[in-house]
Amino acid sequence: MPYDALLLVSFGGPEKQEDVVPFLENVTAGRGIPRERLEEVGEHYRLFGGRSPINDLNRDLLASIRADLAEAGIDLPVYWGNRNWDPYLTEAVQQMADDGITRAACFVTSAYSSWSSCRQYRENLFDAVAEVPGAPALDKLRHYYNHPGFVAPVVDAVRTALAELPAGSHLAFVTHSIPDAMAATAGPQGGAYVAQHRSVAEEVACQVGDPAFELVYCSRSGPPQVPWLEPDVNDHLEALSAAGVPGVAVVPIGFVSDHMEVVYDLDTEAAETAERLGLPFRRVATSGTDPRFVAMVRELLVERAAVERGQSVDRPVVGALPPSWDRCAAHCCPNPKGERPALCQEPA
């Protein structure tokens, strides 16, 4: 095992009302998000007592990963650090350095390519390592959007939802909207964010018996004059209702657990839209701590460890796209605000 630790890398979220504003300031520093949008998102957090579900979900995931590794006989400490809130990545990297960790594999709670969902985390890892003398080397585990451990729980959850809806109901696969310009430059050849989501949507739809489906977006931000990926999930529900579609299962494939985008944007806002339209609606479960998803983390770790030992590996994958690369291309997913150093990539 070339690694002496695993690092769980996530977004972070506020845990009390006083955290909300500083958290939003961390997320949006220098990003040009209009004040009205920030106030609106602050209200979403306030509605839940200022406590995002995301940190507790990561605590559950951490416990599940530790139990799974122990059961598999892999004796490896697991650390956790966030981009935007306590526990921060810098603290996690400092703790690893203090514990004598020299090389860690990183599992990021974001499955797809784009600046927001991949490179920004790698920039944050660079910054954390730069601040900590004696920091361990870090390797990011490959994208897993098309790993069977991510897709299989979604397939089961879609079947459950469809069984509760009228025959002929549609699937609406949902992910976080990003600016069109960011989507255009995602991945080594551009367009990867949308292409990867499409491949998951097609594969899941195929496995559940080919219902009609669309890929739609939630949580649009930014100034109104900047185009972001569309259609918005709420507009899509209006269109389905107008077309006389008998029901919809909303499938949050862009997210690995029920954090704020899911519990507010889908379970609260989109559910209200469907209710107003009289459109039968089910929100499909996310991977969360499904044992297959948790086992996937270990499988990715074992796979990468073999690669680093120079062995050839079998890379399980479902759908039309090939397994992802281990190291990102130097030029992929550029930062819209200009180049910043990042870890876990090929030399330029």
Ligand SMILES: CC1=C(CCC(=O)O)c2cc3nc(cc4[nH]c(cc5[nH]c(cc1n2)c(C)c5CCC(=O)O)c(CCC(=O)O)c4C)C(CCC(=O)O)=C3C
């Ligand atoms: C692609 C993507 C993912 C999925 C991949 C991944 O998981 O990383 C994601 C996840 C998340 N986004 C989250 C929260 C927020 N994202 C914001 C803003 C933004 N997100 C963006 C993209 C993404 N975001 C973008 C392009 C912006 C505009 C600002 C910028 O250009 O950087 C803002 C500011 C307010 C607003 O503008 O909405 C907040 C509060 C939380 C935590 C939820 C919780 O607390 O449970 C999570 C998991």
Ligand SMILES: [Fe+2]
């Ligand atoms: Fe976001």
